[in-house]
Amino acid sequence: MAKSALFTSSIGKKFLMGLTGLFLISFLIVHASINAMIWFNDGGVTFNKYAHFMGSNLIVRTMEIGLFLGLILHVVDGLWLYKLNREARPVKYAYNDEGTNSSWYSRSMAILGTLILLFLVLHLANFWVKTRITGIEQFGVDAEGQENLFAVMQAVFQSPIIVVIYVAGCFSLFWHLLHGFKSAFQTLGLNHVKYNEAIAVLGIAFSIIVPIVFALMPVSILLGWVR
Amino acid sequence: MSELNSKIPEGQLQEKWQHYKEHAKLVNPANKRKLEIIVVGTGLAGASAAATLAEQGYKVKAFCFQDSPRRAHSIAAQGGINAAKNYKNDGDSVYRLFYDTIKGGDFRAREANVYRLADVSRNIIDQCTAQGVPFAREYGGLLDNRSFGGTQVSRTFYARGQTGQQLLLGAYGALERQIGLGNVTMHSRHEMVELVTIEGKARGIIARNLITGELEKHFGHAVLLCTGGYGNVFFLSTNAMGSNVTAAWKAHKQGAYFGNPCYTQIHPTCIPVTGDYQSKLTLMSESLRNDGRVWVPKTKEDSEAIRKGTKKAEDIKEADRDYYLERKYPSFGNLCPRDIASRAAKEVCDEGRGIVPSGFGVFLDFSDAINRLGIDVVKARYGELFPMYQNITNEDPLKTPMKIYPAVHYTMGGLWVDYELMTTVKGLYCLGEANFSDHGANRLGASALMQGLADGYFVLPYTIGNYLADEIFVKPIPTDHPAFVEAANSAKERSENLMSIKGKRTVDDFHKQLGKIMWEYCGMARTAEGLTKARKMIQELRNEFWSDVRVPGELNEFNPEFDKAGRVADFIELGELMVIDALNRNESCGGHFRVESQEGGEAKRDDENYAYVAAWEFKGVEADPVLHKEELKYENIKLAVRSYK
Amino acid sequence: MKFYLKVWRQKSDKVAGKLVDYTIDNINADMSFLEMIDVLNDDLIRKGEDPIAFDHDCREGICGMCSMYINGRAHGPHHAATTCQLYMRTFRDGDTIYVEPWRAKAFPAIKDLTVDRSAFDRIIARGGFVSVNTGQAQDANNIAVEKASAEKAMDAAACIGCGACVAACPNSAAMLFVSAKISQLALLPQGGPERTLRALGMIDQMDKEGFGNCTNIGACEAECPKEIKLTNIARMNREFLKATIVEE
Ligand SMILES: Cc1cc2nc3c(=O)[nH]c(=O)nc-3n(C[C@H](O)[C@H](O)[C@H](O)COP(=O)(O)OP(=O)(O)OC[C@H]3O[C@@H](n4cnc5c(N)ncnc54)[C@H](O)[C@@H]3O)c2cc1C
Ligand code: HEM
């Protein structure tokens, strides 16, 4: 086996999943933190400030390309692995009691991921396309005269259907992370009896907190908790 | 009676092997590449031999009937492997291991072989450690030992309760390495069904591809049989379901003498038989006797009550218990050798004092040990064993005594081989449990693993050169040679015969019946009368088998039932030979106990008349075999009565 | 006891298989699962039918030959036990029991409940050993090995190569098996010199055999009769990383 195995072998593909997964997790932290600014409840001023920074800073914009690449890699690699894994068992069990030896969400990473992806498409159409491509001038400016992404949010989340889809997307993310977080450490070989417990706890906390933060945003706006 | 030449080298006992190695003929590397060797069996003996021969440059073809060489029955050995390393500084030495083995074998083994075995035992540990076998270690990082099987020194190396597995996986790794390098071709799921001889020399085998049923012809300049023991002739034994005598038996029919077939080791601590459906018996490690006390009630009435379930072990008062091993053998007590402990159990059960419904079982009681050491210590000491027992029997040995009974475990007999491990057929070698060599009439614990690996790693690879050096001009013989065709035809004919009977009884049915005859008459206690009767019964059984067995399925497919039928057919013939041998040996020695030959209730050996190896020559299924004797000369050890009182 | 069995019957890898119903009565609770199948087979033979082909040998949980997927679980419902160590008392009278073979592309069918696991051998042949010829070894006590490492190596070495990990894994991945051997030899100094080659070789062969890819689901660990731990897979991943990134 050549050294190029780093990318082509089964374990290489896993590494890529783990790395891109952790990378996406790091992005989620940033994303969630900025979004949390809406709870300053200052008509989106703080939020818009950071959003503007994210949208205009060159380094951040470059990283955004990396983010897309990472996401694409994660998605393509994940779905490819999924395909290979299905092919590895051409005849299925007539009766399989998988529930006794593993959790359903660990077995459903591809489906959960695909749900996230569908959600992401909607999400990007809702915001990213508008801010980066079509522009959001028609939403005016906020109290400090900044581009008003907050207003876009308020507009989008008036629709209960969209909010429900967003919350569902967050659930998918929750389960995806519940397995994915600690799984990524295992994939990267970071498994040590002394720290496993800590990673597991951190993983659970992360997969609960982050999706809740995300889910609360549309809910808050819909229910008028923030203005 | 023709002469049997055991080819023991001249010289002092200590120097024989060295001397042999220095003078044996060698084959040069270029010629080794042209020589093909067939290795049948990939247990400890076979895998180690195949790997080593391939490392040396020979072309090797290996065969086993399981789906992988890693599954040979060597894998089941739990206890450990002996070696005269003296790491414990308790006065062990090659000589002591040699002496213990000869004495343990009740003075029925060859001195020169056993000394060589003890000698190379040390290299085995080195080799296996280098292969990454995870032997138990002390905190200082060096290898740990335990004492095993009633010896006075600690010389047993172990890897938890999985020593056989770890040693086999080491040898298997070495074998797979050679397979990967292209030096060994491995034929798994293949069963040797015929030996091919040409002009008196072994030249190949016929093997059945167990998946397709095809009979394949394979040529070899030499053939090694490493096919394990034949304890399954008793149907119930601690052996694996597939363990068989077929390869050795086919060789026997082609001229290889069978040595001491009646020597069978019956292990005292196995889980008793509970029903007719039972397919095998499970060994509980010998180490349990270190802390367990063996007993039955003093009276038949109490035993009867326990059998019926009206009383429990706990209801029998201390004074009403008979700790019979401690009573009879005060100095060794519960730790006396296997054959003695087994016979004693049989005796008390025959008196009607057995404690399981069938009547054949005794208690192995840990309550004293628990009181003395505490439940946690006992639990830790026998970590894997208690849960294993509980899983099988549904009883917790920490709460109620274990129930045990002897079961067939090992066969000391096997194909007769000389010092070079060659059988009476030139170019046919036999290694491991399949040969008769080193354990005399009784094997010591932890010595079979040692012997298998000694044969395969360190003995045969030297001795085979001595033969092959003269074979370098023999070109590989094409397998359309008449001898191959004839052998294949005879195998085919026999198979078709078996299939065509379409009788009423299943193969297992016959096997169980054979087992019962063997256990009853050729088991722990044997009499002339019983053996004579048994021989007749076996002959009748053979006739019935060949006229009433039912083998389902087809020949040209995966058909485990057919494979079984072939093996049972051979077991029946072997059973008769065992009975003949047992009848011939009118003495008691080691695992062979003739009721007629005892003194004060103890086995009595007869060195004057029976200090020989009985090597039997096949003369036809219906004909009497011919006995050849190899005198056993003891030049270094004085024959003595084995006493454990 | 009485049971309703649904057993996978398949004449060979060339034809499709199906579940066939059998009813079996008078089963003793102390029988092992395989003994129950023995009884069924005895019955089938007497009736002139083809008995069920299944792999087994030692019947004491060590050879790794037995391999049945019972009621949707590799080796059946017992924890840390092989099929041959499963006893009928585990079931309730009148239960319906599904019996299927291991299913994976890399374990092609042979007949009924028997499959071909030789892929495991080929993986071992690519590095599951220490390259030391007979007679080359130094004295065993020349290298001291930390007891804790030796114990961990032994934990990993306990693998019996049964393939339950593959059978239970939703991805049919063989990582637990492969990592057990890589770990055993990585934990011992004797295995050191060949670490890189071993990791690359064995993983390459594993992929060639068509096993799936690990997604750390953990079904393998849960069903492994020898309780081989997922930690080994992480260790294998590290070995692989080292071999591909760190080593020259
Ligand atoms: C339960 C148990 C526990 C034991 N514990 C210990 C112990 O603690 N210490 C100790 O020293 N000894 C122990 N022994 C004994 C020891 O394990 C065996 O004697 C020894 O391992 C035999 O090794 P072998 O290589 O000769 O044969 P095996 O390991 O039995 O190998 C036989 C090989 O031959 C092949 N074969 C057989 N017939 C054919 C055929 N017709 N065609 C093709 N291939 C064939 C098989 O496939 C297999 O590969 C124990 C034995 C048992 C049963
Ligand atoms: C923000 C979004 C996402 C995050 C944070 C994320 C994170 C992760 C993490 C951490 C893992 C574990 C990796 C490992 O086991 O090594 C993972 C696995 C996986 N992800 Fe995602 N993921 C995201 C989106 C997606 C999407 C959109 C898909 C698309 C299909 C997807 C498909 C998968 C699959 C199939 C796996 C399992 C594969 C494996 O472990 O080998 N993920 N994800």
Ligand code: SF4
């Ligand atoms: S890791 Fe466990 S399940 Fe997998 S082959 Fe080894 S023993 Fe069987």
Ligand code: FES
């Ligand atoms: S038959 Fe050997 S492990 Fe089950």
